[in-house]
Amino acid sequence: MTGQPHESRLHERYLRHSKKFPNVWCAGCGIGIVLGAIIRAVDGLQLDKSDVALLSGIGCTGRMPVYVDFNTMHTTHGRALAFATGLKMVRPEMKVIVVMGDGDALAIGGNHFIHAARRNIGLTAIVVNNATYGMTGGQYSPTTPIDARATTAPYGHIEQPFPIAELASTAGAAFVARSTVYHVQELEKYIAQAITKDGFSVVEAVSYCHTTLGRFNRWGTAPDMMRALKEQSTTRKRAEGMSEEEKQGKIVRGVFVDRDIPEYTRLYDQIIERAQQEAA
């Protein structure tokens, strides 16, 4: 309860009042919770709003930047990380945060995602995993669970989902964590760690879409699905002691990777130095 006045001060400070609300998201959607976590993380780190850029691609999550008073850019579908790469290279001092949905980051933008990780460029990638294409009405995405029904999988889904956090870890990211929109404080903590990390950092925020997937699969109402995030998830530590069978269908939360590897724009500064020495 003590958080209430502080909360409204944050809204005052970080939301754009010149932009007409309400927002585009369905009641009960978790994307707003992720936005709240980003705002609190930025506020907690005491960053100057002018030094923060928030970029997105296309989709429900793509609509996030317009509401906040940072340098914001709503780019094309799947390409937000590539846009952010150019921005970060010419403005390495800025904190560049990229929010994407699962379709945006891993289907159409999958190539940029693994290469940004491989390059270890200092961007913070936040993937809101709702396991579907919500804005276009519930088609299957790269993270839709097997057997789930989607408008383009009317008889059940037969493709394996990408495990986002594991994929990012393998691709070379410096920091990788997963949480859900139920675990708000944990999510905020991970986002703050990701922003602070000098390197490519990924936070997967699980937030299943109740309007489409939830309805098609009779997963219940938005509160039911929020409760399921609590019940179906477990920490990495607890998961370690589980059998493969027990882990089935569980959302494993926690920090997957936190390693110190040289960040791309800093390495490029060395290239500039070397080039100028050799030319001299």
Add this chain to the structure above:
Amino acid sequence: MTVGMRPMLMQGDEACAEGAIAAGCRFFAGYPITPATEIAEVLARRLPQVGGKFIQMEDEIGSIAAVIGAAVGGAKAMTATSGPGFSLMQENIGYAAMTEIPCVIVDVQRLGPSTGRPTSPSQGDVMQSRWGTHGDHPIIALCPSSVRETLDLTVEAFKFADRYRTPVILLMDEVIGHMRERIELPDPATIELEERPGTTVPPEWYKPFENFPADVPPLVPFGEGYRYHITGLHHDERGYPTARLDEIRPWQERIFRKIDRSLSDILLYDHDGIEDAETLVVAYGATARSARYAIDMARERGRKVGFLKLKTIWPFAGEVIEHAAERLHHVVVPEMNMGQLALEVERVVGRHKVRRVNRVDGEMIQPAEILACIEEWTE
């Protein structure tokens, strides 16, 4: 003008890269593709020497995206590719047009369609450079016909990009890109840099897409205290998405107006002998070299032939030949495509007057082919 010039042998692609550096380009993102790869190779070496940055992206879509991102950060930025990569870039070129982000896209044309013949020239991307994106927006495309002109037009491309807040396409071809010519490099100090106009208003008043009074509102880079929104959705003057006709229409009118009102600045061309010509040859790029040769031969044989060499191909310089259209008997349009710019010429002088000379086999059009066409239609 010879003061400060250094004569040297240089390739067209290299001249493009040097022109970019001279124009103030400090960011390049690209993906290897014949016959444009040399531009990336030169800039990978040259950019860090001048404090700029180079990155080889994972594909052409990422390359143009990174270029736009860098431009939003305040850098003069460029990418270079060829037909297949140019096709991949189209969506984001449309984004740059929609969001009015200045950037330069070089397309060193090769024979298509598809993979075609990577080391053979073509002028097959003329219409793609105009209409390749979805939706309507103006575009500027420049087309050099020599190594020196490649350098000069690269500089012009950066100037136009900043002056009109628009993506600018430099449409080279394999011959111009790979050919080596003796050129005299201009002293970098003599090249005027186009400064991006800043804003004088405080951040809370700043409208990055303001429609009046200027046709080109100043673009303040990210990170300088002016926090605003950029989107590929139709947007209002502050950049916020809108579906209101009274906000969409003024924007649409302005992005066309900013180009249409400045044709006298944007249209670059060389011409000679149009005044008393009966036949006019309109050519651009490598083909203009064959055309020059053919015209000289025809004139030696007493033909009244005029020459219009286009350096700006989009917007099309229709007004230059409009006044001569009545008098001209024929207009010969040689192109290494099946007749793309010829369509524009036909719109100005009438279809019955236009004679096309086309080749799409990966070989340059020979002067004799153009000469034969001139002679066939002049008695």
